[in-house]
Amino acid sequence: MKIVFTRKIPTELVEPLKEKYDIFMWDRENEPMPHERLLQEMKDADAVFTNVADRIDKQLIEQSSSLKVISTMAVGYDNIDVEAATARGIAVGHTPGVLTEATADLTFTLLVATSRRVVEGMDLIRRNEWQSWGPFLLTGQSLYKATIGIIGMGRIGQGVARRAKGFEMNILYHNRSRKPEAEAELGAVYCSLEELLQQADYVVLLAPSTPETKNMISHEQFEMMKETAVFINTSRGTNVDEEALYQALKEEKIFAAGLDVFETEPISNDHPLLTLNNVIALPHIGSANVETRMKMATLAIENIEKGLAGERLTHIVNAEIYGKGK
Numbered sequence: 243m244k245i246v247f248t249r250k251i252p253t254e255l256v257e258p259l260k261e262k263y264d265i266f267m268w269d270r271e272n273e274p275m276p277h278e279r280l281l282q283e284m285k286d287a288d289a290v291f292t293n294v295a296d297r298i299d300k301q302l303i304e305q306s307s308s309l310k311v312i313s314t315m316a317v318g319y320d321n322i323d324v325e326a327a328t329a330r331g332i333a334v335g336h337t338p339g340v341l342t343e344a345t346a347d348l349t350f351t352l353l354v355a356t357s358r359r360v361v362e363g364m365d366l367i368r369r370n371e372w373q374s375w376g377p378f379l380l381t382g383q384s385l386y387k388a389t390i391g392i393i394g395m396g397r398i399g400q401g402v403a404r405r406a407k408g409f410e411m412n413i414l415y416h417n418r419s420r421k422p423e424a425e426a427e428l429g430a431v432y433c434s435l436e437e438l439l440q441q442a443d444y445v446v447l448l449a450p451s452t453p454e455t456k457n458m459i460s461h462e463q464f465e466m467m468k469e470t471a472v473f474i475n476t477s478r479g480t481n482v483d484e485e486a487l488y489q490a491l492k493e494e495k496i497f498a499a500g501l502d503v504f505e506t507e508p509i510s511n512d513h514p515l516l517t518l519n520n521v522i523a524l525p526h527i528g529s530a531n532v533e534t535r536m537k538m539a540t541l542a543i544e545n546i547e548k549g550l551a552g553e554r555l556t557h558i559v560n561a562e563i564y565g566k567g568k
Contacts, residue, residue: 243550244308248275248296251539259543263288263550264567281305289546291318292445294526295507296320300326310565311549315535315542317341318478320451327560334559335545339397340537346401348507349476349530353390353444356522357472357496358382376491383497385409385468391442393458394434394449394477396420402446403428414438414449439466459483464490473498476528479504488514491521502528 245259247267259265266283268275274295275283284290284302289311292298298312303326312327313335327334341504359382365377366372366380389412392399395450401423403413407454413430415421416438424430439445445467447453460483467473473496475482484505490496498520502532504513507526543557554564 244286245289245291245338245546245550246280246283246287247291249293251291252536255536255539256545257283259547267299269527277302284309289313289550291315291542291546292322294321296321298322298327302447303327303330303332310558311335311546311555313542313545313549313555315538318451320480322559324560328563331401331563333545333549333555333563335542335549335555335558336559337538337541337545338557340541341534342397342401344531344534345398345476345528346405347397348502348524348530349402349446349448349474350405352474352476352502352522352524353446354385354474356474356498357385359445362519370459379465383472385411385444387411388443389414389441390444390446391438392430392446392448393417393438394447395430396448396450398476399446400424400428401449403430411444435463436466439463439490442471442496443468445477447473447481448477449481451480455481457483459487462484463488463497467494467496469497473499474501475499476502479507484515488518491515491518498522500524502526 244264250267250269250271256265256267279298281302284306286308287306288308292314294316299538300323303323309332311333312322314322315336315337318338319334319336321333324334359380362417363380387410390406391414392402393416395415407428408414413428413431415430416433416435420432447459449458458481464486487499491499500522502524503526516523529538541556545557548555
């Protein structure tokens with residue numbers, strides 16, 4: 243059986259598999275495999291190890307006659323045509339849970355760095371423009387006892403709330419359903435999206451990518467926010483209308499934004515948002531610490547091995563395939 247790895251991953255994770263499987267691994271870590279090459283390699287593949295940057299579309303799925311498992315090294319799977327995979331009884335696996343704390347760390351890092359204008363301060367020094375201490379030089383927004391509004395109170399949202407509690411922040415949240423455990427443990431207060439946007443000093447978007455959440459934050463929502471509000475997005479870029487965000491920041495309708503995700507990735511250095519001083523932009527590194535990424539890769543491989551052995555995946559997206567005699 244053949245496994246295709248769409249990116250280079252550490253040798254120690256792949257070597258044990260070579261005793262049982264035919265392995266094809268793209269030889270670059272930070273450069274995607276051309277789609278035509280992926281189509282070619284997938285024709286006789288039994289499993290594919292993928293990530294958020296690879297498009298696993300209907301064409302690829304339907305021409306891969308032996309394919310049994312699609313395993314993504316990510317929580318999100320909007321890059322995979324799950325419907326097409328399900329129709330053919332192909333298991334789709336992902337890696338939730340293990341990246342919760344790393345992504346919560348990065349989210350709070352963006353929140354602190356954006357509110358206190360950390361990158362602007364570094365840039366001032368690099369340009370040799372720091373001439374003297376000034377009473378209001380690069381003044382930012384206070385975090386201590388401020389109000390944070392978390393949109394999407396899943397594992398990562400609750401991780402961010404735990405960190406916010408350390409700053410004695412008032413925690414508001416909006417979610418598809420209430421989270422009594424978060425309310426009891428963290429003192430989080432459930433409210434409507436409108437109430438959250440109007441009251442929060444920090445708006446943190448952690449909603450999943452679904453048709454319902456596409457552009458859920460747009461012109462109308464930015465108009466509701468305080469002029470001093472800081473907006474953080476570490477969920478998916480498609481959840482935000484980037485043109486509306488650009489206008490809100492440029493016209494100073496909100497104070498600043500910290501972004502780890504974008505509508506189309508990767509972005510280039512001529513992206514409109516990068517022309518603004520009140521934006522911190524990162525290259526989708528929410529889970530990027532060594533320990534977490536190794537755990538994610540290991541879990542993605544575990545999903546593949548279970549699927550190829552005819553077992554239920556540890557974390558499966560389309561569990562309904564098991565109702566089809568799988």
